[in-house]
Amino acid sequence: MSAQLIDGKAIAATIRGEIKTEVEQMKTQYGRVPGLAAVLVGERKDSQTYVRMKKKACAEVGITSFGYNLPADISQEELLKVVRDLNANPDVHGILVQLPLPDHLDDEEILGAISLEKDVDGFHPLNIGRLSMKRRDPLFVPCTPKGCIELLDRSGVSIEGKRAVVLGRSNIVGLPVAMLLLHRNATLTICHSRTQDLPGVVREADILIAAVGRAEMVKGDWVKPGAVVIDVGVNAVDDPTAKKGYKLVGDVDFNEVKEVAAMITPVPGGVGPMTIAMLMRNTLDGAKHGPGMK
Numbered sequence: 001m002s003a004q005l006i007d008g009k010a011i012a013a014t015i016r017g018e019i020k021t022e023v024e025q026m027k028t029q030y031g032r033v034p035g036l037a038a039v040l041v042g043e044r045k046d047s048q049t050y051v052r053m054k055k056k057a058c059a060e061v062g063i064t065s066f067g068y069n070l071p072a073d074i075s076q077e078e079l080l081k082v083v084r085d086l087n088a089n090p091d092v093h094g095i096l097v098q099l100p101l102p103d104h105l106d107d108e109e110i111l112g113a114i115s116l117e118k119d120v121d122g123f124h125p126l127n128i129g130r131l132s133m134k135r136r137d138p139l140f141v142p143c144t145p146k147g148c149i150e151l152l153d154r155s156g157v158s159i160e161g162k163r164a165v166v167l168g169r170s171n172i173v174g175l176p177v178a179m180l181l182l183h184r185n186a187t188l189t190i191c192h193s194r195t196q197d198l199p200g201v202v203r204e205a206d207i208l209i210a211a212v213g214r215a216e217m218v219k220g221d222w223v224k225p226g227a228v229v230i231d232v233g234v235n236a237v238d239d240p241t242a243k244k245g246y247k248l249v250g251d252v253d254f255n256e257v258k259e260v261a262a263m264i265t266p267v268p269g270g271v272g273p274m275t276i277a278m279l280m281r282n283t284l285d286g287a288k289h290g291p292g293m294k
């Protein structure tokens, strides 16, 4: 292996340690403990796992978590009421509605109902709108994109002036991470399933963010030698040798690309832990901005 591993698990653990210290200081100085409400609708296994991991991280850093497990057939009005009640709850500084929501629910309206000051996922239309313009600081930046940038920063990768290619254009990762890279003065390309000569475009990247949701799509000959590769994908593929019968792989063919890239994140243990660490950071920031703080 020639590439240096970007160890998201270790970096996230460091960040959680920093947050834990700040949470303790806040408690001592202001008698306030940050609170995060995690709203889960339905029974999707992946969403259940993500929410469980988020609550576990809260416990580790000293953030109080409030769990809401709601039935898949909840009405739009009932879910809106849950969100509005959480908006009014002074012990809750961050509200997270796990996505995707069941099809009958209008996620745009739900996300728009979350108080701007508690939008720790950064998906409120106003926060996203601010992210999409110059010099309009959003109150919160979405966690996975923020985690990608943090991984680059903490690994000593400079972004300014580099060619950054984002593979994928989702609302949750592709589009917001592209905005963050642009704000950091990268020269940006966003590519996707309709892009002509996708390997050729990806090969231009000094920094590649793969967030397309296709298992091991990015091959070794798609990557410029010396590139930095951040793999956001989490794809389950059959693996009869694994206890669960499947394993998780990224959007990047790790074994091939590690021989070409200068730096690469693994899956699991790359971006995933950073998403949760950034959620803890946003929740702490939300508590810092609340009433009664200096």
Ligand code: GUN
Residues within 6 Å of the ligand: 096, 097, 098, 099, 100, 121, 143, 144, 172, 275
């Ligand atoms: N689903 C996939 N990623 C995310 C995330 O970062 N936040 C929420 N709320 N849902 C998600």
